[in-house]
Amino acid sequence: GATLTIQTPLSITSQPQPQRVCAGSNVSTSVNVAGTVLSYQWQRDGVNIPGQTTSTLSLTSVTSAQTGYYRCVVSGSSPCGTAQQNTNEVEIFVGSTTTITQQPADVAVSFGSTQNISVGATGLGYGVNNILRYQWYRGTTLLTDNSHYSGTTTDILTIHGIQASDLGNDYFVVVTGVCGTATSNRFAIYQPNVNITGQPQAVSICAGQN
Numbered sequence: 337g338a339t340l341t342i343q344t345p346l347s348i349t350s351q352p353q354p355q356r357v358c359a360g361s362n363v364s365t366s367v368n369v370a371g372t373v374l375s376y377q378w379q380r381d382g383v384n385i386p387g388q389t390t391s392t393l394s395l396t397s398v399t400s401a402q403t404g405y406y407r408c409v410v411s412g413s414s415p416c417g418t419a420q421q422n423t424n425e426v427e428i429f430v431g432s433t434t435t436i437t438q439q440p441a442d443v444a445v446s447f448g449s450t451q452n453i454s455v456g457a458t459g460l461g462y463g464v465n466n467i468l469r470y471q472w473y474r475g476t477t478l479l480t481d482n483s484h485y486s487g488t489t490t491d492i493l494t495i496h497g498i499q500a501s502d503l504g505n506d507y508f509v510v511v512t513g514v515c516g517t518a519t520s521n522r523f524a525i526y527q528p529n530v531n532i533t534g535q536p537q538a539v540s541i542c543a544g545q546n
Contacts, residue, residue, distance in 0.1 A: 346371040346412040346421050352393065354426040358460060358515035359433060363395040367408045367423050375411045380404040395428075403430045431460020434468065434513035442505075442524040445498045453493045455520055459513035469512040474504065495525070503527060 350368035357363055367376070369391065378388035381404045388394070393406060405425040412419060438456030445451055461467040472479045472493045479488040486494045493509070495502060505524035510517060 346373065346410060346419075348410065348421055348423055351424045352406065352408065352426050354428065356429045356431060356460065356514070357398060358431055359399055360397055361430075363398055363428055364392060365406070365426070365428075366392040367410065369410050369421075372413045373410060374413060377409045377411075378406060379409060380406050398428075398430045400430045400432060402428070404428065429460075431513075431515050432458060434459035434511055434516045434518045436511060436518045436520050439521045440493075440507070440509060440523045442526065444528045445502070445525055446527070447498055447500065449498050450494060450496045451498060451525070452487075453495075453507070453523070455491050455509050455511065457491065457511040457513075457518065459511075459518075460515045461513050470509055471512075472509045473507070475506040498525070 347370040348367060349370050350366070352365040352367055355363055355365065373391075376389050376391055378385045378393045380402070385393075391408075393408070395402060405427050407425045408423045410421050410423070412421070434457065436455060436457050438454070440453045440455045443451050443453060455470070457468055457470075459468060462469065468491075470489055470491055472485075472488045479485050479493070481488050484496055486496070502525055505526070506522055507525060508522050509520045511520075
């Protein structure tokens with residue numbers, strides 16, 4: 337006799353979720369579907385990903401090249417409603433390790449002056465604005481904003497009213513992101529040597545002369 341096969345229409349009940357991860361991480365996200373499913377095919381930026389043909393997308397040791405918008409194309413039985421449904425596209429963003437790209441440089445100063453010292457860094461930051469966190473130090477002392485220092489938690493440290501006690505070679509900055517922490521080289525704040533280019537000469541004068 338004839339075989340009765342009951343098939344139900346497709347309905348996506350749970351969407352994949354966006355993710356922000358660090359390079360080298362493993363990524364997994366899934367789709368849940370009600371109905372008779374014949375196949376799954378995951379795509380990145382509209383292009384099929386070979387081997388990703390289950391309800392779960394699994395990527396290992398991802399690189400920044402795999403950043404993109406992912407979705408799953410779910411195919412079902414055509415007699416029952418829509419034969420194909422696509423999940424929402426979700427961004428998987430692969431961030432780089434926190435790295436200092438421009439080291440703070442030694443600074444020659446004069447007393448009473450104001451000096452800015454900057455650092456350049458890249459990496460996956462925090463929040464929607466991708467913000468890295470900065471903290472400047474002198475030796476083991478964490479610098480804080482006051483009348484003498486400003487920008488102690490930004491990429492530009494400002495020292496106001498340079499004085500003799502500011503001179504030293506033990507300044508540095510620590511940059512923190514989602515994908516790790518980077519510490520700069522130590523840098524110096526110094527006063528340049530005064531070069532004597534000529535010595536005073538003996539002069540003979542008569543009494544009463546200037």
